[in-house]
Amino acid sequence: MILLAPASATSAAGPAAVPASILLKPAGVFDGVDGTVHVGWQVLVTGERIVAVGPNLPVPADTRIVDLAGDTLMPGMIEGHGHLFLHPYNETSWDDQVLHEPLALRTARAVANAKATLLAGFTSERDLGTEGAGYADVGLKAAIDQGIVPGPRLSVATRAIVALGAYGPKGFEPGVPVPQGAEEVSGVDQIVAGVRRQIAAGADWVKLYADYRWRPGEDSRATLSLAEMVAAVEAAHDAGRPVAVHAATAEGMRRAIAAGVDTIEHGYGGTPDIFAAMAAKRIALCPTLAASDATARYRGWTGSDPAPRAVELSRTSLKLAIKAGVPICMGGDVGVFAHGQNAREMDLLVAAGMRPAQVLIAATSGNARWLHLADKLGMVKPGLLADLVAVAGDPTADIGAVRRVQLVMKGGAVVSERSR
DSSP states (O other): OHHHHHHHHOOBBBBOOOOOOOEEEEEEEEOSSSSSEETTTTEEEEEETEEEEEESSSOTTTTTTEEEEEEEEEEEEEEEOOOOOOTTTTTTTTTHHHHHHHHHHHHHHHHHHHHHHTTTTTTEEOOOOOOSSSSSHHHHHHHHTTSSSOOEEEEEEEEEEEESSSSOOOOOTSSSSSOOSEEEOOOOOHHHHHHHHHHTTOOSEEEEESEEEESTSSSOOSSSSHHHHOOOOOOOHHHOEEEEEEEOHHHHHHHHHHHHEEEEEEEETTHHHHHHHHHHHHHHEOHHHHHHHHHHTTTTTOOOOSOOOHHHHHHHHHHHHHTTTTBBBOOOBBTOTTTTTTHHHHHHHHTTOHHHHHHIIIIIIIIIHHTTTTTSSSSSTTTSSSSEEEEESSSOGGGGGSSSSEEEEEEEEEEEOOOO
C-alpha cells in the first residue's frame, strides 16, 4: 500500500518551482496511528510536507536518498508539558530562578533549552508558563518560527493565572510586594481580564492553577472558585484558546472538570469518580510522573522501594486514569529536570504499566489531538508537515530507543543527522 498526498494545483502563470525532495529509507515506519512498525515502508518528503508513505516509492529525479538502515522513522515527538524558562531545581531553586535570575539570562537559557529539546527528537512543545519571565515565551516562539534560533514548534501559555496569594515565591516581609511566578487574580472580573490580557499578548493556551499551597509546608487546597474557573474557560474558549489546568487535589480537579477545561496537569489526587468524569468529557491528563520522580531524587531518593509518597501518588493516579479510560497526554513538566531529557517521562510511563506503543502514540498523534494540532502533525501521513525523527532500533519493543536519535527533520529540513 502506498499513501499519496493530493496533487497541488499550478498557477495560471505556469508551474511553480518544484521544491527539493528527500526519500527516507528506514528499517520501518511507526506512523503514530496503529501502534505497529511497518517494515519496509519509506517516506517521501517534498518541501515541508510528507507526500507519500509506503514500500518501494517512486521518486522524482534528483531526489536525495537518506539511508536509515536499522532505524525506525516516526513522527516528531511532542512535549505536552514543559517550561523552557526553568532549569533543574537541583541547580537553582525555583524561588531563586524567579527572583534572582535576570530575564536576559533566563531567555538565553531558554534558547539553549529549545535547541536541546529539538535535538532530542521533540519537534513540538506546549510550554505551560514562563514562571515569572512574563511574555518572553512569545518572543522565543517568534524567534524559532522566523528561523533565528532552532527549537520545536511552540504553543505557549505566557504568564499563567493563579488565585491571589496562593502561589509563590513566599516567605518574605508581608508588606513588601514580591514578584510572583504567575499572574494573580481575585474574582470573576479579574480572571476574565487576565485571560484576555494573556491571549492579547500571544498566549496559545490559557493555564490556570486550580489548587496550590497557601503557605509553605501545607497541603495543596483548591484556590480558584468554580465561578472563577467557569468564567475563565468561557473567555478562553470564546477566543478560540484551549485551557490547561494545574490540579493536584480532587476538589481542584472536580472544579476543572465542571468548568469544561481541555487538559488537567498532574492529577495526583484523582479518584475513580474524578477520572470517570474526565473520561466522560474526554479531558486529557498530563500525569507528569517525571516531575515527582525528579523532585524526590533531588531530596535524596535513590529510586529504590518504597518510593516516596508523592511518587506513589503519581503512579497510582495514572493507573486509575488509565482504568477509567482517560486520554493520556505525554508531558513530564520538563524544566523541573533537564531539557533534552524529555524521554524520561516516556520511560516512567512504561515502567508504570503503559505499553511502549501506547506511550509512543501519546507522544505523537495523541498529543497532536489534545493540543489541537492533528491537522498539521503527529502522524506519518501524506499532506502533514514533515516533522520526523529516526531512532536506532524498535521503540515499540524498547522505549529506550527514543533516546537514540539518529535524524531529526522539522518542516522537511534535516536539522540533525548522525554520520554513518
